[in-house]
Amino acid sequence: MSAPAGVDVRRLMAGFPTGVSVVTALAADGSPRGMTCTSLCSVALDPPTLLVCLRHGSPTLDAVLDTAALSVNLLHRSARPTAELFGSGAADRFDRIAWAAVPGGGPHLSQAAHTIADCRLRTCHTVGDHVVVLAEVTRITSLRSPAPLLYGMRRYGTWAEDDDAAFLSYDFIS
Ligand SMILES: Cc1cc2nc3c(=O)[nH]c(=O)nc-3n(C[C@H](O)[C@H](O)[C@H](O)COP(=O)(O)O)c2cc1C
Numbered sequence: 591m592s593a594p595a596g597v598d599v600r601r602l603m604a605g606f607p608t609g610v611s612v613v614t615a616l617a618a619d620g621s622p623r624g625m626t627c628t629s630l631c632s633v634a635l636d637p638p639t640l641l642v643c644l645r646h647g648s649p650t651l652d653a654v655l656d657t658a659a660l661s662v663n664l665l666h667r668s669a670r671p672t673a674e675l676f677g678s679g680a681a682d683r684f685d686r687i688a689w690a691a692v693p694g695g696g697p698h699l700s701q702a703a704h705t706i707a708d709c710r711l712r713t714c715h716t717v718g719d720h721v722v723v724l725a726e727v728t729r730i731t732s733l734r735s736p737a738p739l740l741y742g743m744r745r746y747g748t749w750a751e752d753d754d755a756a757f758l759s760y761d762f763i764s
Contacts, residue, residue, distance in 0.1 A: 607742025612663040612676045612703075613642050614689075614696030615653035622684040622697040623653040626677035628741050629720075630662060638727040640709060643720040651721055653696075658711040660725055661696035663703040665739040667748040672702035673739060694728055704738065706731045 593599070614624035629643035640662060644651040654660045665673055675683050689697040695708030709725035716722075740747040 604742065604744050607740055607747070609738040610665045610669075610673045610741050610746070611642075612665065612672065612699055613644065613650060613654075613660055614663060614699065615650060615660045616657055616691060616696060617649070617653040618656045620691075622689060622691070623650040624663075624676050624683065624697060624699070625650040626673050627662075633724060639712065640707065640725050640727060642723050642725070643717075644723055646716070646719050646721060651723075654711060654723060655714070659695055660709050660711065660723070661692070661698060662707040662709060662725075663699045664705045664707070664736070665702055666704040666734060667737045667739050669702035669739050670746045672699060673741070673746065698731070700733055704732070704734050704736045706733070 608628045609630070611627050611630045612624050613627045613630075614622065617623055625644070625648060627642050627644070629641075631641050633639040633641045642662070644654070672687060675686060680686070684697070687699060688701050689699055692698055692708065694710070695706075698706050700706070707727045708729040708731075709727050712724045712726050714721050714723045737749045740749065
C-alpha cells in the first residue's frame with residue numbers, strides 16, 4: 591500500500607511542533623532499548639493513559655510487547671544530543687549515556703529527562719507500518735524544571751528562558 595500522490599505525512603506534521611521523548615523498555619534478556627519519539631500524546635486522565643506510535647520492526651517495540659512495561663522520558667531543553675542519539679539507529683546508544691533500570695518501567699535517562707512516566711502496556715493496535723501503543727501511567731518522576739526540548743519544521747528548538755516563569759503556575763491549569 592502506498593500513500594496517495596502529494597500526501598506526505600512527515601511534511602504535514604513538520605508544521606505541528608511537539609515536545610521530544612525517548613521511549614524505553616527492557617528486553618526480556620534485561621538489555622535496554624529506547625527510541626526518540628514525538629508521536630506521544632495523552633489519551634485519558636482516568637485511567638491516566640498515554641499513546642505512542644512505534645515503527646514495526648523496532649527492537650524498542652519488541653521489548654515493550656515482551657515485558658508490557660515502558661518509560662516515557664520527556665527530554666529537557668539541553669538534551670538534543672540524546673534525542674539525536676536515540677533517533678539515529680545506533681546499536682550502542684545505551685553505552686553512550688547514563689541510564690538506570692527501575693522496577694515497573696523502562697530505563698530512566700535521568701540526566702536527559704525533566705520528567706519520566708513509568709507505564710504499563712494496556713493495549714496496542716497495528717496501523718500500517720506502525721503500532722499504536724496505549725499505556726497506563728503508574729508513576730511520574732519529576733527531576734527538574736519541565737522546560738522542554740521541542741521539535742518542529744524538521745528542527746530542534748527550545749522553550750525561551752523568559753517563559754520559565756510560566757511553568758511555575760502550570761500546576762494550576764485544569
Ligand atoms: C525527532 C524524532 C522523532 C521521532 N519520532 C518517532 C516516533 O514517534 N515513532 C517512531 O517509530 N519513530 C520515531 N522516530 C524515529 C526513531 O527514533 C528511529 O527510527 C530510531 O532509530 C528507532 O530506534 P529502534 O531501531 O531501536 O526502534 C523519531 C526520530 C526523531 C529524530
